[in-house]
Amino acid sequence: MTAPEINADINSGDRYLLPLPEPGTPVVLPQFVVAMHTHLNACYADAAWPLGPLTANPSTYRRVIYWRNCPAVFADELRLAAWTMINGHLRPTFLQTRGARLRSRLSAAQIHETISAWIRLAIWLQARGIRRLADCTTGVLHSYGQHLLSYHTNRSHTHKMLGAVTRLWAFDQLSARPAGIGRAPWDERGADDYLPAATTTGGENETEPLAEQTMGPLLVWAMRMIDDLAEDILAGWAETQRLTQAARTTTGTPHGKATLEAFLAPLLAAGSPLPAGRTQGEVCLAATYLSGITGASRSQIDKLNQREGLAEAAAQRPGPCPLNVPVAGRIAGEPWRQALDFAEAPVLMRHLGTAAFIVCAYLTGMRTGEVLGMRTGCCPDPKPTTGEHADGNNADANTGRHLIRTHEYKNAVDADGNHQSSGVERDVPWVAITPVVNAIRVLERMVPDGSLLFDGRAHDLRYHRPGTGSLKPAAIRHRIEDFVAWANTEALTHHIPGEAIPADPHGPIGTARFRRSLAWHIARRPNGLVALAIQYGHLRTSVSGAYASRGRGGIHELLDMETVRAVADSVADLHDTLENGGGVSGPAARRAIRAAATAPRFAGTVITVRTARRLLANEDAMIYDNPQAFLLCQYKREQALCHRDSVKHTVKDTPGLDHCVPGCGNIVRTDQHAALLRDRAAFLDTRARHTPHPVAERLRTTAGRLRAYADTHDQTRTTLEDTTG
Incomplete structure (x- = not known):
C-alpha cells in the first residue's frame, strides 16, 4: 500500500482506526516525519525501527526499537500495536476520563519507553506460559501489577509502567487487527493499590x-x-x-x-x-x-x-x-x-x-x-x-x-x-x-x-x-x-x-x-x-x-519554589531564635514575631509550584534573609524602599535584596545580626589601620555606622515574652 492510499484510508470513516500496514509500509507515516530525518525512516517489516524521524530535537539521542528483544510469540501483535501508537491518536473520549496529563500522542523518547515496557510485559507473560495477548486478561494484569509493586520501589517509574500497559490496551482497540488484551484493573479502579509509597518528586x-x-x-x-x-x-x-x-x-x-x-x-x-x-x-x-x-x-x-x-x-x-x-x-x-x-x-x-x-x-x-x-x-x-x-x-x-x-x-x-x-x-x-x-x-x-x-x-x-x-x-x-x-x-x-x-x-x-x-x-x-x-x-x-x-517553561516557577524554600528556612530559624529567648528589632519586628508563628505550617508543606505561588501571595508569612546586609526583610510591598523607583506597571512580589535601603519599614534584625555587625565593624577597623588615609576614613565611617545599627538593636530589641506579656 502506498503512502497516498494509506492517507486516504486514514481520512475516511473513523479517523482513529488505522488500516493494516504492509511489509513495506513506512514505520512513521509521512505526515509525522520530521523532514530533516526522512532518510532515517524504516519499513514495517524491518527488524529495527529508528524513531529519529519523529523528532527534530538536536540534543536528544535517536532511539531505535529492536524487535529482536521482543519474544517471538508476541512480536507480530506488539509490532502492530506499536505502529498504531506511532501513527495514531487516542480518542478524546478515552482521554477525557483519565486526567489532563494523558496525551493522545507521545514524544519519540516516550514512545521508546512505552514499547520497551510492552516488551518487558511480554517477557513476563512468556515466563508464565502465556503465548498471546488475548490470554492476558484483567486477572493476569492484576498479577503483573502486583509483580511491579514488589519489584520496583520508585513510584513514578512504576506508574509509567502501568500507564504503558493501559496505552497498549487502548491502541490495540484502534488497530486493524486487535489482539484482545484485557483492560488493566488499575485503569478502572485507580493505580494506588499497585504503586509503592510516594517519595520525593525528583x-x-x-x-x-x-x-x-x-x-x-x-x-x-x-x-x-x-x-x-x-x-x-x-x-x-x-x-x-x-x-x-x-x-x-x-x-x-x-x-x-x-x-x-x-x-x-x-x-x-x-x-x-x-x-x-x-x-x-x-x-x-x-x-x-x-x-x-x-x-x-x-x-x-x-x-x-x-x-x-x-x-x-x-x-x-x-x-x-x-x-x-x-x-x-x-x-x-x-x-x-x-x-x-x-x-x-x-x-x-x-x-x-x-x-x-x-x-x-x-x-x-x-x-x-x-x-x-x-x-x-x-x-x-x-x-x-x-x-x-x-x-x-x-x-x-x-x-x-x-x-x-x-x-x-x-x-x-x-x-x-x-x-x-x-x-x-x-x-x-x-x-x-x-x-x-x-x-x-x-x-x-x-x-x-x-x-x-x-x-x-x-x-x-x-x-x-x-x-x-x-x-x-x-x-x-x-x-x-x-x-x-x-x-x-x-x-x-x-x-x-x-x-x-x-x-x-x-x-x-x-x-x-x-x-x-x-x-x-x-x-x-x-x-x-x-x-x-x-x-x-x-x-x-x-x-x-x-x-x-x-x-511558558521559563525559570520563574523554579525561582518561586526556591524563594519559598529560602523563606521557610528563614522563618524556621527565627522561630527557633524567639523560642530560645532571642530578641528582634526594627520597624517590622512585631510583624516578624507574628510571622514566625507560621514556621510549623511551612515545615509541613511540600513546596510545589502551586503552594509556592500561594505562599508568596501571603505577605504576612514571608520573611527573607539577607545575610550580606545583616538583616531580615518582613516584606510588605507598599513599604518596600527597594522598589520605590520601579516602573509603575511592574508588580514586585519579592524584595530586591541586592539593594536594601536603610530606614525601610520592612527591616528586622536579630541578636545574631547585631553580633555580626560588630564583627564586621572590627574587621573594617583592622583594614583601616593598614590603608591609606582617605580610604581608611571611609572604612572607619562604615564601621561606626554598623556599630550604631547594633547598638540600636540592643536598645530596642523585643522578645517573644514581651509580645505575649
Missing part, C-alpha cells in the same frame, strides 16, 4: 544546587575564557587549520626541503627539543606542524626522519609547536601564554565551547536541551523602541535588551495538548544579559552560519561522527569535568590557587543542576560569592521579572 526541583564555592570560580573561569581568552583561542585555531590544510595539500619542492632542514639543523646540532605532539597517548614528531610551517611535504619529512631519527629524538626531547599569532589575553595581569601551541589549539577550542555552554546555561535559566538547540542569529542586536504597547506595558523597559529566541522540545505541545515532534518556538524569548550575549557571539564564530551553536560536527574536533544535531548532554558533562581540570591547572600555573574550582560536595557538576543553582543563588545569595562574576540584582530582574511570568 527531577530538577529536587536536584542539589551547586555550592557557591564551586559555582563562583566555575563561572569566573567560564567568563574569563569568553571575555579575555577567546580572541587568542579563535586566532590560534584559525592558524592551526591553515597549517593543517597547507600540510595536506603541499607537494615536495626543493625550497620546502631546504626550509625544513634549515629549521631542524640547529635543533639537532644542539640537542634541543623538537616539535612534538601526541597520537593515541604516544609522543610523536609533529609532522603536520613541520610541513605547515616549512612547506616541506610529508614524504620529505619521512625521509629526513629516517636519516636523522627525528621521531626518536622528539619522543626523548618533546618540544612545543608555537603558532605565529599574537597573544593578547591575560590572567592575573600577566600574558596567559608566551605563545599558543599547535597541539593545544583543538583542546582550547573544546574548552571555549564548554565555557560558552556554562555561561549560557547558568545565566539564562534555560534547560539543557534549549541551550543545545540555539542557532546562529538567535540573539540579534536589539532595535530600540519607545512608547507604550497595546497592553499598556512600557516599551522603554525593553530598550537595548537582547532576547534569545529558541525552540523548546520537552514541553512542546500542539493546540490539542499532543507532543510536537518538531518542537515549538517559545512564546516569550529568553532575556540575555551581557555575558550571555558575549558567549553567543563567540559560538557564532565557531560554527557555520545557520548552524546550531553547539553543532556536533563543528565542536567535535577529534572525531567526525555521522549524522546531524548538537553535542549531547552526556558529552557536555564530560567536557565540564575536563574544563574544571584545565582551569585548576591554569590556576596553579598562574599562581592563583584561590581561584581553583573545588569539587562540589554533592557530586559531579553535570548540566541539570545549573537551573536549580541559578534559582538558589538568586533567592538566597543576592550579593554572595558568585557575585564575583555577575550582579544578581540585575540578573533577577532579567531572568525573572522581565518575561518569565508570561513565558
